[in-house]
Amino acid sequence: MKIYNTLLSSRKPQNITPLDSQTVRIYSCGPTVYDHAHIGNLSAYIFADTLRRAIALAGFDVLHVMNYTDVDDKTIRRSHEEYPKLPAAEALKRLGDKYIAIFADDMRAVGNDVAAVEFIRATDAKTIWGMKDLITRLHAGGFAYIADDGVYFSIEAYRKSGKTYGQLLEVTTGNTSEARIQNDEYDKESAHDFALWKKQKDGEPAWDFELDGHGMAGRPGWHIECSVMSRQSLGQPFDIHTGGVDLIFPHHENEIAQSTALEKNPVMATIFAHNEHILIDGKKMSKSLHNFYTLEDLVQKGYDPLAFRLKMLQSHYRSQTNFTWEGLDAAGNLLQNLRAWADQKHQKAAHKAVASAPYASLLKEMLAASQDDLNMPRALKALADLAGKGEADGVDPDKIQPLLNVVDRLFGLRLAARPDITHAQKDLLAAREAARQQKDWAKSDELRAQLQSQGLNVRDTTSGPVWYRLAA
RNA sequence: GGCGCCUUGGCGGAGUGGUUACGCAGAGGUCUGCAAAACCUUUUACACCGGUUCAAUUCCGGUAGGCGCCUCCA
Numbered sequence: 004m005k006i007y008n009t010l011l012s013s014r015k016p017q018n019i020t021p022l023d024s025q026t027v028r029i030y031s032c033g034p035t036v037y038d039h040a041h042i043g044n045l046s047a048y049i050f051a052d053t054l055r056r057a058i059a060l061a062g063f064d065v066l067h068v069m070n071y072t073d074v075d076d077k078t079i080r081r082s083h084e085e086y087p088k089l090p091a092a093e094a095l096k097r098l099g100d101k102y103i104a105i106f107a108d109d110m111r112a113v114g115n116d117v118a119a120v121e122f123i124r125a126t127d128a129k130t131i132w133g134m135k136d137l138i139t140r141l142h143a144g145g146f147a148y149i150a151d152d153g154v155y156f157s158i159e160a161y162r163k164s165g166k167t168y169g170q171l172l173e174v175t176t177g178n179t180s181e182a183r184i185q186n187d188e189y190d191k192e193s194a195h196d197f198a199l200w201k202k203q204k205d206g207e208p209a210w211d212f213e214l215d216g217h218g219m220a221g222r223p224g225w226h227i228e229c230s231v232m233s234r235q236s237l238g239q240p241f242d243i244h245t246g247g248v249d250l251i252f253p254h255h256e257n258e259i260a261q262s263t264a265l266e267k268n269p270v271m272a273t274i275f276a277h278n279e280h281i282l283i284d285g286k287k288m289s290k291s292l293h294n295f296y297t298l299e300d301l302v303q304k305g306y307d308p309l310a311f312r313l314k315m316l317q318s319h320y321r322s323q324t325n326f327t328w329e330g331l332d333a334a335g336n337l338l339q340n341l342r343a344w345a346d347q348k349h350q351k352a353a354h355k356a357v358a359s360a361p362y363a364s365l366l367k368e369m370l371a372a373s374q375d376d377l378n379m380p381r382a383l384k385a386l387a388d389l390a391g392k393g394e395a396d397g398v399d400p401d402k403i404q405p406l407l408n409v410v411d412r413l414f415g416l417r418l419a420a421r422p423d424i425t426h427a428q429k430d431l432l433a434a435r436e437a438a439r440q441q442k443d444w445a446k447s448d449e450l451r452a453q454l455q456s457q458g459l460n461v462r463d464t465t466s467g468p469v470w471y472r473l474a475a
Numbered sequence: 476g477g478c479g480c481c482u483u484g485g486c487g488g489a490g491u492g493g494u495u496a497c498g499c500a501g502a503g504g505u506c507u508g509c510a511a512a513a514c515c516u517u518u519u520a521c522a523c524c525g526g527u528u529c530a531a532u533u534c535c536g537g538u539a540g541g542c543g544c545c546u547c548c549a
Binding site: 044281 | 487508541542
């Protein structure tokens with residue numbers, strides 16, 4: 004199983020070989036829970052979910068952890084807006100609870116297996132303790148310094164210790180943007196230094212912290228959260244760190260620096276895997292550009308969240324995908340066709356003995372593609388071949404279910420457990436067929452209209468009528 | 476300004492130094508009482524200009540256009 008590694012030392016698809024030779028340990032940067040996730044956010048988690056699925060199907064055990072960033076500027080600001088009467092800490096907690104619940108619903112809706120992931124909140128007591136502990140040790144080790152508004156990490160100290168700041172991206176003074184230097188409003192010593200801890204400002208929630216005799220009540224910086232949560236839950240180094248390409252720098256670079264400053268081994272994770280962004284009208288989808296959609300927007304327009312998942316799987320995770328309604332329509336139609344294929348398992352008229360060899364080889368290709376840097380478009384081609392063949396030839400009642408089970412484990416499209424139609428609907432179907440046999444076309448068409456009103460269409464085959472469900 | 480990436484048929488999107496993926500959509504036809512997501516056929520794609528090669532969409536160089544990161548960000 005190969006996956007592309009963003010680390011400069013690799014920058015190519017790399018074999019996944021778990022450090023403990025058995026369990027692949029994955030850490031995925033999760034959402035900041037201050038608002039609904041947009042579909043670009045969700046695409047990152049569809050990527051992480053699919054990666055875990057492919058690794059598991061490749062035969063490894065997997066330990067998958069994802070964090071919730073539930074304390075930062077945005078969450079604090081929003082918590083004041085939504086809960087102005089509550090104390091700051093309580094408001095923040097409530098806001099986190101609310102958007103975590105919404106996020107979890109969105110995750111399930113797009114087919115991500117939430118039960119397979121361990122979620123951790125940045126404000127969990129254990130995480131907070133761990134961050135204070137790490138900051139204290141970084142300070143003692145000379146990698147952190149205290150400024151008026153908080154504690155900062157010193158890139159210079161890190162470099163002087165012989166380690167590389169710039170494992171994911173060449174970092175030089177030459178590629179520091181003018182904006183970053185000019186808009187620098189913090190008390191840090193040099194441009195790339197970043198906050199480990201921020202002192203409390205008026206109205207902000209705060210955790211007690213004393214560092215080297217200084218009262219530092221405040222809150223953690225963003226990067227330190229992931230360093231601590233990943234180590235607490237997975238150990239260090241671990242196998243794969245995922246996130247969107249926007250997190251490559253500075254977030255992941257900073258995580259590496261914090262996580263390895265005090266270690267002999269400068270490796271935080273063996274592989275860093277990043278997904279590309281969704282584009283809208285050729286531009287990155289982002290909250291600041293106001294060109295984003297939430298899952299709710301799609302649902303309100305009548306789209307199935309799984310059609311969005313399928314749309315994402317139709318393009319490679321490392322290529323930018325332009326999001327269009329037309330494209331979502333296409334994915335929705337494909338999803339409907341796949342469901343029609345899967346639903347044939349309930350119908351004798353669509354059953355037919357099929358040789359195992361073609362099923363087996365397509366299954367093999369499907370898995371091979373997923374293990375080749377998560378080439379889901381290629382895997383989907385194999386699935387389409389299989390499903391297309393099924394529609395043409397009928398499905399084998401003995402082989403279809405085990406096959407659907409594997410298809411679901413890889414794609415997460417929920418094709419395996421689709422229910423049969425009701426007895427009443429079966430009776431309608433039989434009555435229509437009887438009318439047809441008697442060439443009572445009027446009655447036959449009337450019964451077909453009835454079925455259609457219940458979302459069922461019928462096609463007449465040489466072995467009898469086969470139903471399929473209309474959209475939704 | 477620095478670094479990196481991309482450019483494939485109506486749309487989306489794989490892939491390959493020589494044999495027209497795949498999905499969706501359109502057209503024609505088959506089948507059908509009519510239908511049907513069924514079947515067949517079809518719409519002769521690889522930004523542009525050079526180079527390497529027997530042969531380039533595929534390799535190299537350049538041009539144009541686009542995108543991303545360098546600042547919160549999936």
